[in-house]
Amino acid sequence: MSETKEKIVSLADKLIRVKGFNAFSYKDISDPLQVKNAAIHYHFPTKSDLGMEVLDKELRSLEENSAKWKKLPEDEQLIKFCGVFRKHCNNGNVCLMGSLAPDYETLSPEMQQKVQQMAATILEWMTGCLEQGRKHKRFRFKGDAGDRALLVISNLQSSLLLSRVLGPSAFNRISRQLLEDLGA
Amino acid sequence: MSETKEKIVSLADKLIRVKGFNAFSYKDISDPLQVKNAAIHYHFPTKSDLGMEVLDKELRSLEENSAKWKKLPEDEQLIKFCGVFRKHCNNGNVCLMGSLAPDYETLSPEMQQKVQQMAATILEWMTGCLEQGRKHKRFRFKGDAGDRALLVISNLQSSLLLSRVLGPSAFNRISRQLLEDLGA
DNA sequence: AAAGTTACTTACTTAGTAGTAAGTAAACAA
DNA sequence: TTGTTTACTTACTACTAAGTAAGTAACTTT
Numbered sequence: 001m002s003e004t005k006e007k008i009v010s011l012a013d014k015l016i017r018v019k020g021f022n023a024f025s026y027k028d029i030s031d032p033l034q035v036k037n038a039a040i041h042y043h044f045p046t047k048s049d050l051g052m053e054v055l056d057k058e059l060r061s062l063e064e065n066s067a068k069w070k071k072l073p074e075d076e077q078l079i080k081f082c083g084v085f086r087k088h089c090n091n092g093n094v095c096l097m098g099s100l101a102p103d104y105e106t107l108s109p110e111m112q113q114k115v116q117q118m119a120a121t122i123l124e125w126m127t128g129c130l131e132q133g134r135k136h137k138r139f140r141f142k143g144d145a146g147d148r149a150l151l152v153i154s155n156l157q158s159s160l161l162l163s164r165v166l167g168p169s170a171f172n173r174i175s176r177q178l179l180e181d182l183g184a
Numbered sequence: 185m186s187e188t189k190e191k192i193v194s195l196a197d198k199l200i201r202v203k204g205f206n207a208f209s210y211k212d213i214s215d216p217l218q219v220k221n222a223a224i225h226y227h228f229p230t231k232s233d234l235g236m237e238v239l240d241k242e243l244r245s246l247e248e249n250s251a252k253w254k255k256l257p258e259d260e261q262l263i264k265f266c267g268v269f270r271k272h273c274n275n276g277n278v279c280l281m282g283s284l285a286p287d288y289e290t291l292s293p294e295m296q297q298k299v300q301q302m303a304a305t306i307l308e309w310m311t312g313c314l315e316q317g318r319k320h321k322r323f324r325f326k327g328d329a330g331d332r333a334l335l336v337i338s339n340l341q342s343s344l345l346l347s348r349v350l351g352p353s354a355f356n357r358i359s360r361q362l363l364e365d366l367g368a
Numbered sequence: 369a370a371a372g373t374t375a376c377t378t379a380c381t382t383a384g385t386a387g388t389a390a391g392t393a394a395a396c397a398a
Numbered sequence: 399t400t401g402t403t404t405a406c407t408t409a410c411t412a413c414t415a416a417g418t419a420a421g422t423a424a425c426t427t428t
Binding site: 002004005035036038039042043 | 404405406407408409
Binding site for chain 3: 025026027037038041045046047
């Protein structure tokens with residue numbers, strides 16, 4: 001992958017997280033990288049293709065992280081996961097799901113499918129983490145682990161959105177309660 | 185207010201909730217209402233003016249509801265509040281905060297301020313509801329009521345976003361746990 | 369009856385948007 | 399050394415966006 005191509009993808013990632021998929025244009029990428037918009041079309045024929053690459057990169061990063069954390073106790077895995085969100089919060093980003101879910105109806109069918117896949121992958125990982133963590137007495141919670149996983153993801157996602165509006169303290173207040181409620 | 189003006193506002197509300205503020209255009213409003221785009225500019229000179237009216241309408245509806253529910257027990261007030269979100273979920277809508285927070289950086293300063301005001305208003309109401317509800321033994325939860333209010337709002341907001349991607353069961357799974365966790 | 373006001377339409381401008389076709393310079397392969 | 403591929407640029411198209419100026423028909427006020 002060429003250097004320019006990588007820069008395009010990571011700038012697109014940032015733009016999706018800061019302005020939203022429909023609010024950024026090729027100019028927002030070509031200007032700072034000092035290339036022409038046709039250079040972006042060379043690497044990604046359509047905007048959807050670019051969006052797909054951003055999503056694929058996120059999915060790869062997810063797999064990478066979960067593999068890296070596999071041996072850690074489940075409560076520490078969850079803290080690492082929260083750490084990713086904390087970092088995004090500090091950078092003024094929202095998560096990809098938080099940015100793309102509101103725009104879902106305007107996305108290409110292939111992007112919609114990929115967003116679904118990403119949601120399923122995150123939910124699967126979180127469910128396993130909570131389930132194993134409860135078995136190993138590192139978490140305390142009632143009910144189905146899948147349901148609880150949905151709640152945790154929902155909170156992390158919203159904490160970034162609300163931090164936009166209410167300031168970064170929102171993230172801290174939400175994530176702290178989240179871990180407390182799980183007895184972590 | 186003329187009939188057309190009301191129709192413009194409620195269609196804009198719907199479009200913000202379904203496609204997002206930056207993804208809908210005046211054509212999306214003028215075509216179904218069978219007027220020209222200049223008719224929209226007559227009532228709302230700029231897109232920001234239109235967005236402001238949608239936000240003002242939402243704030244009025246919020247005040248209306250909280251006044252209407254004032255005499256109810258707090259757990260029933262919360263269930264009513266969840267009911268508003270359930271209805272949106274069934275209509276394929278997300279909430280205004282969930283739609284506008286990701287686009288926050290692209291909004292006009294006046295819209296940003298109004299979104300902040302809306303967030304503060306909701307948070308204030310929810311904090312009061314939880315605080316009073318705990319005092320009257322209708323809710324059971326630890327910690328600061330304001331923090332817990334943030335958590336509840338965060339969950340309701342995300343439940344609509346995730347329902348887009350994962351289907352409407354996400355809303356039910358999240359809202360059920362929410363009420364259970366409060367002992368409601 | 370005259371003058372204004374309301375609620376538009378007609379017709380337009382300006383400034384983008386994603387996307388494309390053809391050309392080019394440099395690196396690489398046969 | 400020739401041919402091919404890579405990674406672009408130049409220069410463009412077709413379209414859509416928000417926004418505006420001027421005109422008009424109907425209703426309201428004086």
